[in-house]
Amino acid sequence: SKKFAGKVALVTGGGSGIGLSTCLKLAEQGAHVLIVDLDLAAAQNAQDLISKQNGEATAIQCNIANGKQVNDVVAQIQQNYNVDILINNAGIAHVGNIENTSEDDLDRLYNVNIKGVYNFMSALIPLMKERKNGVILNLASVASSVGIADRFAYSMTKGAVLTMTYSVAKDYINDGIRCNCIAPGRVHTPFVDNFLEKNYPDNKAQMFENLSKSQPIGRMGKVEEISALIVYLCSDEAAFITGSNFPIDGGFVTL
Numbered sequence: 001s002k003k004f005a006g007k008v009a010l011v012t013g014g015g016s017g018i019g020l021s022t023c024l025k026l027a028e029q030g031a032h033v034l035i036v037d038l039d040l041a042a043a044q045n046a047q048d049l050i051s052k053q054n055g056e057a058t059a060i061q062c063n064i065a066n067g068k069q070v071n072d073v074v075a076q077i078q079q080n081y082n083v084d085i086l087i088n089n090a091g092i093a094h095v096g097n098i099e100n101t102s103e104d105d106l107d108r109l110y111n112v113n114i115k116g117v118y119n120f121m122s123a124l125i126p127l128m129k130e131r132k133n134g135v136i137l138n139l140a141s142v143a144s145s146v147g148i149a150d151r152f153a154y155s156m157t158k159g160a161v162l163t164m165t166y167s168v169a170k171d172y173i174n175d176g177i178r179c180n181c182i183a184p185g186r187v188h189t190p191f192v193d194n195f196l197e198k199n200y201p202d203n204k205a206q207m208f209e210n211l212s213k214s215q216p217i218g219r220m221g222k223v224e225e226i227s228a229l230i231v232y233l234c235s236d237e238a239a240f241i242t243g244s245n246f247p248i249d250g251g252f253v254t255l
C-alpha cells in the first residue's frame with residue numbers, strides 16, 4: 001500500500017530541483033501534492049508530470065515572501081484540503097561576502113528564506129494544531145551551522161531556518177506536530193547549471209568538474225538522494241523524529 005495515501009502535502013518551490021523531485025516521490029506514494037511556486041509554469045509542469053504518472057497534484061502560484069498571498073492561498077486550500085505535511089523548500093541564494101551584500105540583498109534573502117518559512121508555518125500550524133496532526137520539514141543547509149565562504153546572507157538566513165525549526169518543534173511537541181530540517185551540501189539542481197551558464201559560459205564543463213571534485217565525496221548530491229530523506233522524515237515511519245537536523249552533504253561539514 002502507498003505510504004502517503006489520503007495525505008495532503010504542500011511543497012513550496014515544488015516546480016524545480018529538490019522540490020520537484022520531492023513532489024514526484026510524494027505523489028508516487030499516494031499523496032495529493034499542492035505545488036506552490038512563484039513560477040506558475042514550473043508548478044504546472046510539475047503537476048503535468050504527476051498527472052502523467054496517475055498521481056494527484058494542484059499547481060498554485062504564490063510568492064512565499066508575501067504574508068497576505070500566503071494567507072489567501074491557505075484559506076483557498078482550506079476549502080478543499082487539510083494539509084498534513086508542509087515542506088518549506090523554496091529558497092534563494094546570493095553570492096558574496098559581507099562587503100558584497102547590500103541592504104537590499106539582505107532584505108531579499110530575509111524575505112524569502114526566513115519570512116517565507118515563517119509565513120507558511122504561521123498560516124498552517126493553527127490548523128494542524130486543531131487536528132492534532134502535522135509534519136513540517138524545512139530546507140536548511142550546511143551553511144546553517146558552519147557557513148559557506150562568500151555566501152554571507154545565505155548562511156545567515158539558513159541559520160535562522162535551523163533555529164526556527166528547533167523552536168517550532170519544542171512549542172508544538174504536545175500538539176501532534178513534528179518539525180525537522182535537513183542540511184544538504186552541494187546538490188546538482190538547475191540552480192547550479194544556471195549559475196555556471198551565467199558565470200562561466202566558456203568553461204562550464206570544467207567548472208562543473210571542479211565543483212564536483214571540491215566536495216569531500218568527489219561529486220555533488222543528486223536531487224533524488226535529497227528527496228528520499230525528505231520523504232522518509234515526512235512519513236509515519238519517522239514518528240519518533242522531531243526537533244532534529246539531518247546533514248546530507250557527502251561529508252562536507254565533518255570531513
Ligand code: NAD
Pocket residue numbers: 012013014015016017018019036037038039042062063064065089090091092112116139140141142183184185186187188189190191
Ligand atoms: P531551485 O532554485 O532549483 O528551485 C527553487 C524553487 O523555488 C524554484 O522553482 C523557484 O521558482 C521557487 N521560488 C523561489 N523563490 C520563491 C518565492 N519567493 N515564492 C515561491 N517560490 C519561490 O532550488 P534547489 O536548488 O532545489 O533548492 C531548494 C532548497 O534547498 C532551497 O531552500 C535551497 O536553499 C536548499 N538547498 C539547496 C542546495 C543545493 O545545492 N541545491 C544545498 C543546500 C540547500
